[in-house]
Amino acid sequence: MSLLKVTSPHASGQSRVSAVMRDVLVATLPGILVLTGYFGPGTLVNIIFGGLIAVACEYAIVALRGRDPKVAVADLSVLVTSTLLCIALPPYAPWWLIVIGVLTAVLLGKQVFGGLGYNPFNPAMVGYVVLLISFPVQMSAWASPRGLAEVPGLTDTFRHVFASTTIDAVTAATPLDLLRQNTGLLFKDLLTGSPELTGWGGIGWFETNLAFLLGGVWLLYRRVFTWHAPIAMLAALAVCALMGYDGGSSQSGGSALFHLFSGATMFAAFFIITDPVSSAVSNKGRLVFGALIGVLIYLIRTLGNYPDAVAFAVLILNFCAPFIDHYTQPKVYGTGGRES
Amino acid sequence: MRTIHDIHGGIHPPERKTLSRPGELGPAPIPSVLVLPLRQHLGVPALPIVNVGDRVLGGQLIAEAQGVMSVPVHAPTSGLVTAIEARPIAHASGLEDQCIVIATDGHDEWLPFTGIADWRGVDAAELVERVRSAGIAGMGGAGFPTAVKLNPGPARSIETLLVNGTECEPYITADDTLMQCQADELIEGAQILAHIISAESILIGIEDNKPDAIASVEAAITRSGAEIELATFPTKYPSGGEKQIIEILTGQQVPSGGIPADLGLVCVNPGTAVAAKRAIIDGAPLTHRIVTLTGEALASPQNVIACLGTPIMALLTHAGLSAAPQQRIIHGGPMMGFAVSDLTAPITKITNCLLAPTPVELPLPEPAKPCIRCGHCAEACPASLLPQQLYWYARAKDQEQLAEHRLFDCIECGACSYVCPSQIPLVQYYRAAKGQIRDSEQEKQRSDNSRERFEARQARLESEAAEREAKRAARKAAAQSKAAEGGVDPIQAAIERAKARKEDQSTKQEQTP
Numbered sequence: 001m002s003l004l005k006v007t008s009p010h011a012s013g014q015s016r017v018s019a020v021m022r023d024v025l026v027a028t029l030p031g032i033l034v035l036t037g038y039f040g041p042g043t044l045v046n047i048i049f050g051g052l053i054a055v056a057c058e059y060a061i062v063a064l065r066g067r068d069p070k071v072a073v074a075d076l077s078v079l080v081t082s083t084l085l086c087i088a089l090p091p092y093a094p095w096w097l098i099v100i101g102v103l104t105a106v107l108l109g110k111q112v113f114g115g116l117g118y119n120p121f122n123p124a125m126v127g128y129v130v131l132l133i134s135f136p137v138q139m140s141a142w143a144s145p146r147g148l149a150e151v152p153g154l155t156d157t158f159r160h161v162f163a164s165t166t167i168d169a170v171t172a173a174t175p176l177d178l179l180r181q182n183t184g185l186l187f188k189d190l191l192t193g194s195p196e197l198t199g200w201g202g203i204g205w206f207e208t209n210l211a212f213l214l215g216g217v218w219l220l221y222r223r224v225f226t227w228h229a230p231i232a233m234l235a236a237l238a239v240c241a242l243m244g245y246d247g248g249s250s251q252s253g254g255s256a257l258f259h260l261f262s263g264a265t266m267f268a269a270f271f272i273i274t275d276p277v278s279s280a281v282s283n284k285g286r287l288v289f290g291a292l293i294g295v296l297i298y299l300i301r302t303l304g305n306y307p308d309a310v311a312f313a314v315l316i317l318n319f320c321a322p323f324i325d326h327y328t329q330p331k332v333y334g335t336g337g338r339e340s
Numbered sequence: 341m342r343t344i345h346d347i348h349g350g351i352h353p354p355e356r357k358t359l360s361r362p363g364e365l366g367p368a369p370i371p372s373v374l375v376l377p378l379r380q381h382l383g384v385p386a387l388p389i390v391n392v393g394d395r396v397l398g399g400q401l402i403a404e405a406q407g408v409m410s411v412p413v414h415a416p417t418s419g420l421v422t423a424i425e426a427r428p429i430a431h432a433s434g435l436e437d438q439c440i441v442i443a444t445d446g447h448d449e450w451l452p453f454t455g456i457a458d459w460r461g462v463d464a465a466e467l468v469e470r471v472r473s474a475g476i477a478g479m480g481g482a483g484f485p486t487a488v489k490l491n492p493g494p495a496r497s498i499e500t501l502l503v504n505g506t507e508c509e510p511y512i513t514a515d516d517t518l519m520q521c522q523a524d525e526l527i528e529g530a531q532i533l534a535h536i537i538s539a540e541s542i543l544i545g546i547e548d549n550k551p552d553a554i555a556s557v558e559a560a561i562t563r564s565g566a567e568i569e570l571a572t573f574p575t576k577y578p579s580g581g582e583k584q585i586i587e588i589l590t591g592q593q594v595p596s597g598g599i600p601a602d603l604g605l606v607c608v609n610p611g612t613a614v615a616a617k618r619a620i621i622d623g624a625p626l627t628h629r630i631v632t633l634t635g636e637a638l639a640s641p642q643n644v645i646a647c648l649g650t651p652i653m654a655l656l657t658h659a660g661l662s663a664a665p666q667q668r669i670i671h672g673g674p675m676m677g678f679a680v681s682d683l684t685a686p687i688t689k690i691t692n693c694l695l696a697p698t699p700v701e702l703p704l705p706e707p708a709k710p711c712i713r714c715g716h717c718a719e720a721c722p723a724s725l726l727p728q729q730l731y732w733y734a735r736a737k738d739q740e741q742l743a744e745h746r747l748f749d750c751i752e753c754g755a756c757s758y759v760c761p762s763q764i765p766l767v768q769y770y771r772a773a774k775g776q777i778r779d780s781e782q783e784k785q786r787s788d789n790s791r792e793r794f795e796a797r798q799a800r801l802e803s804e805a806a807e808r809e810a811k812r813a814a815r816k817a818a819a820q821s822k823a824a825e826g827g828v829d830p831i832q833a834a835i836e837r838a839k840a841r842k843e844d845q846s847t848k849q850e851q852t853p
Contacts, residue, residue: 001663001664001665001666001667002665002666002667003666003667003668003669003679003680003681003682003683004666004667004668004679004704005434005679005681006668006679006704006705007432007678007679007765007767007768007771008670008672008674008675008676008677008678008752008754008767009674009675009676009754009757009758009767010668010670010674010675010677010679010695010697010702011353011354011510011674011675011702011758012703012705012757012758012760012763013351013353013758013759013760015716015759015760015761016761016763017709017712017761017762019761020712020714020761071709075709077712115710116709116710116712117709117710117711117712117713117762118710223716224714225714225715226715226719276712276713276714276715277712277713279713281713281715281718281726281728281729282715282718282726283715283718325729329726329744329745330718330724330725330726331724332596332723332724332725332746332749333348333583333587333593333596333722333723333724333749334583334593334594334595334596334597334598334723334749335595335596335746335749
């Protein structure tokens with residue numbers, strides 16, 4: 001018998017990085033299903049194609065860096081990055097757009113900093129912003145929801161994606177586009193006047209947001225992250241929208257419900273800003289982090305040039321995270337947090 | 341009814357306490373050799389007062405305390421002192437330390453004891469002295485000299501004696517068993533300690549996963565007729581940390597860098613209270629303790645009363661160890677205990693548990709993955725630290741940020757490592773960082789000292805040189821004035837004397853053939 005020298009603690013819990021990542025992937029399923037249901041198989045093809053590229057890229061680059069690529073791929077983090085990016089990309093985006101986006105996210109967003117855990121920015125959002133700035137036309141061509149247009153079948157989808165046939169027939173302005181382009185209509189009339197805007201956030205968009213909310217609540221239940229950042233972001237966005245609603249004039253920023261349930265709001269709140277690596281660390285810090293993202297999303301949506309604003313808001317706050325951390329350190333035991 | 345407060349963080353690891361059958365207590369056999377370290381406590385080692393070859397009796401003082409922060413050692417049975425030398429001891433460092441080795445003779449002959457039946461009439465100072473000379477050190481794990489704890493100083497008035505019966509570490513049932521089997525002695529000991537520190541009240545805190553201990557302590561309180569409060573609270577690791585139980589039961593936090601006495605509390609382990617009762621009422625020194633022998637590598641896990649100094653191997657064999665080729669033996673519990681590096685090392689006053697797990701039961705840690713800053717560690721930390729930040733700064737050896745993030749408020753409970761999805765040995769990083777900071781502080785102290793010494797030496801040399809210069813000047817002045825008086829220049833005279841001597845020598849040399 002030889003004696004093993006191992007330091008304490010000798011017991012360890014069940015939580016593993018790969019399990020956390022798997023939970024996040026599972027939680028995206030309702031949102032992906034609803035997106036597919038309303039906008040056709042475009043998103044699904046994005047995700048599968050992007051996932052393959054991402055895994056291959058991660059494997060190759062980690063091997064080049066002299067680490068064990070199997071370990072890196074097995075933690076599933078690269079699939080989370082590519083899946084989140086591909087959900088954000090327009091359905092029926094051309095294949096090269098997906099390739100550029102995924103490579104940017106994995107290489108520039110993650111691996112140049114040293115891989116998982118070392119990236120200061122959300123990798124998926126790095127990929128998204130590079131695409132948005134470089135290819136604004138392709139990035140703003142979102143598909144029409146079922147009910148307003150014919151949704152492409154699988155064959156058409158492959159033609160759109162890989163043969164880059166024109167996709168004009170299936171694209172339409174998103175509700176956020178309509179709101180930004182609105183100049184003369186009262187908000188109420190805009191809603192009733194545009195078929196895309198039926199419901200609280202627009203056809204398909206409301207349901208998509210609801211599905212991502214569902215996935216997010218499940219992740220909260222699974223304790224993958226705490227409520228602080230998502231709730232702070234949603235609350236801040238709602239408060240800003242209430243302040244900017246001005247009763248719904250033509251200059252209105254849109255109602256709070258519209259902002260909460262349109263665009264990428266719920267997806268951002270539960271899947272993007274909850275990326276632990278690039279966010280603030282303490283619960284208090286995450287409240288500030290989430291709230292500022294909510295404010296920025298509203299400001300960029302209503303005042304900026306881009307219809308949706310999640311990616312920019314998240315990247316800007318990624319910059320600020322260390323600064324927020326500095327000012328939101330929790331009170332340590334015995335230093336006056338509780339009477340002592 | 342006392343309000344029970346919640347502490348920040350905490351975890352719920354599998355308790356595995358029934359494995360060692362708490363409440364059943366038997367004696368461990370007296371081994372043929374006892375190895376008694378001179379330091380079984382926190383502080384200065386005791387000084388041996390026996391010689392190799394001496395016969396000692398049970399209860400006999402064999403090493404006396406050296407100063408206040410020291411605790412004496414007594415023989416746990418009769419036998420011959422065969423060596424006083426460095427032996428392997430149970431310590432995380434794996435280093436050896438000075439021990440008195442006794443070959444037991446099997447007669448188990450004891451010195452007679454004289455106790456004090458009516459301790460209420462005795463001066464506190466005398467009782468403290470008896471506690472000190474009985475060799476009592478805190479039996480919960482840290483081994484702080486109890487007599488020191490009972491002297492909080494005139495500046496602090498103590499209101500409450502807190503008996504910490506939490507025993508929150510998984511597997512360990514030594515305190516549970518003690519509270520079930522020696523509850524009356526516990527109550528009596530607590531009353532004695534409260535009398536010594538003139539505490540107005542006694543509070544006993546037990547986690548709610550020990551219903552038998554709670555019932556037995558409750559019955560003992562009723563039997564004693566004393567006014568003692570028993571508080572139970574929900575099971576959560578690490579509620580038994582001194583700072584944690586104080587917050588749970590009082591809602592107050594011990595100030596950072598302070599001690600419980602700052603809040604009017606003195607906190608002791610139940611085993612310490614029983615030892616105090618035996619020291620005062622029976623006059624018996626601390627020579628035995630209850631040890632939990634547990635883990636699935638043991639055929640019969642159990643609690644035993646063992647002689648201090650019993651080699652770990654003897655106890656494990658007694659409990660039927662069937663060891664794996666690579667066996668981990670843990671001194672203490674699975675959260676804060678350390679792996680023993682030599683089984684000939686003895687148990688001491690702080691040994692509450694020996695854990696022999698199978699590799700399936702407590703698997704070896706997986707290779708650590710990168711930190712993803714998920715924050716589960718911060719949620720689990722009972723000190724409200726940010727373990728993920730401390731980890732970065734520890735790796736970067738950024739001592740300024742480590743201080744800023746209050747590394748030294750970490751109690752090393754291991755909750756952060758337990759919940760870490762990347763399996764990072766966080767506590768190990770903190771221990772290393774604390775060691776490095778202590779080292780660099782010592783280094784700074786040393787260089788300060790040598791700088792001061794150098795400067796002092798420079799000053800001394802300078803003042804000596806100045807003194808010599810002054811003396812020389814004075815002599816010169818005196819000689820000059822003498823020359824002026826007598827007309828002979830003493831320097832010229834000295835030169836002529838030297839010349840004359842030289843000439844004298846050279847003539848002698850010429851004469852030699």
